[in-house]
Amino acid sequence: MPRETRTAKSRILDAANRLFYSEGIRAVSIDAIAEKAGVTKMTVYYHFDSKDDLIAAYLDSRDQPNITLYKTWFEEAKGPLDKRIEAIFINLARSARHPKWKGCGFLRTAAELTNMPGHPAMKVGAAHKKRFEAWLSDMFGEHGKEQPEELARQVVLLMDGAFSTVLVHRDPEYLEAAGRAARAAVSNAP
Structure with a gap:
């Protein structure tokens, strides 16, 4: 799916999946996920209340x-x-x-x-x-x-x-x- 047509939330979750799996959840910051997803840190927190919620969503996915x-x-x-x-x-x-x-x-x-x-x-x-x-x-x-x-x-x-x-x-x-x-x-x- 082209990056432009994917939602910000799906890009964030995809970035979290790649980074959390490759580097570990504690080693990866919200800033790194935002950068990899091509969004702002504020956008990450708009879609996920906390890093803990994003970690849970990563596993759920x-x-x-x-x-x-x-x-x-x-x-x-x-x-x-x-x-x-x-x-x-x-x-x-x-x-x-x-x-x-x-x-x-x-x-x-x-x-x-x-x-x-x-x-x-x-x-x-x-x-x-x-x-x-x-x-x-x-x-x-x-x-x-x-x-x-x-x-x-x-x-x-x-x-x-x-x-x-x-x-x-x-x-x-x-x-x-x-x-x-x-x-x-x-x-x-x-």
């Missing part, structure tokens, strides 16, 4: 695209349920090999806000993680797994643990290993 991407990878994968779950991890590992990949924006934001559990972005991030877990649980239930909620939680733990480990070691193979563990968990679950 990533929620459905991320879940949709996971669902797409699952649907495009061939084979039984366990291989389709592993495919999500394989695709994440492929993404992690891109030089601009910085990990899970939800987890990185949570790490920066760990001392602020009531922050609006923490609520958005928690809701995102719960939506993904609920989707997994529904999928496992539809495939006849006896304890779909427990299995979904195990897969989420593998995924989030792998995200963290890849950031520490800068090695996407941890996502692939987590995918194999998820596949085994799904395969062995009654």
Whole structure:
């Protein structure tokens, strides 16, 4: 979409997405976002009451695209349920090999806000993680797994643990290993 036809609010949110994801939420100022969006600082505050509200909006804007991407990878994968779950991890590992990949924006934001559990972005991030877990649980239930909620939680733990480990070691193979563990968990679950 040409820059001129996009609203100031969408330009601000796009700039926040790029800067917060690449540099972190605490490292990025409202001035930097305004400059990147081509607006004034006053315009940023016209559309968002505070930086905290903009951080929450940044995460909220990533929620459905991320879940949709996971669902797409699952649907495009061939084979039984366990291989389709592993495919999500394989695709994440492929993404992690891109030089601009910085990990899970939800987890990185949570790490920066760990001392602020009531922050609006923490609520958005928690809701995102719960939506993904609920989707997994529904999928496992539809495939006849006896304890779909427990299995979904195990897969989420593998995924989030792998995200963290890849950031520490800068090695996407941890996502692939987590995918194999998820596949085994799904395969062995009654």
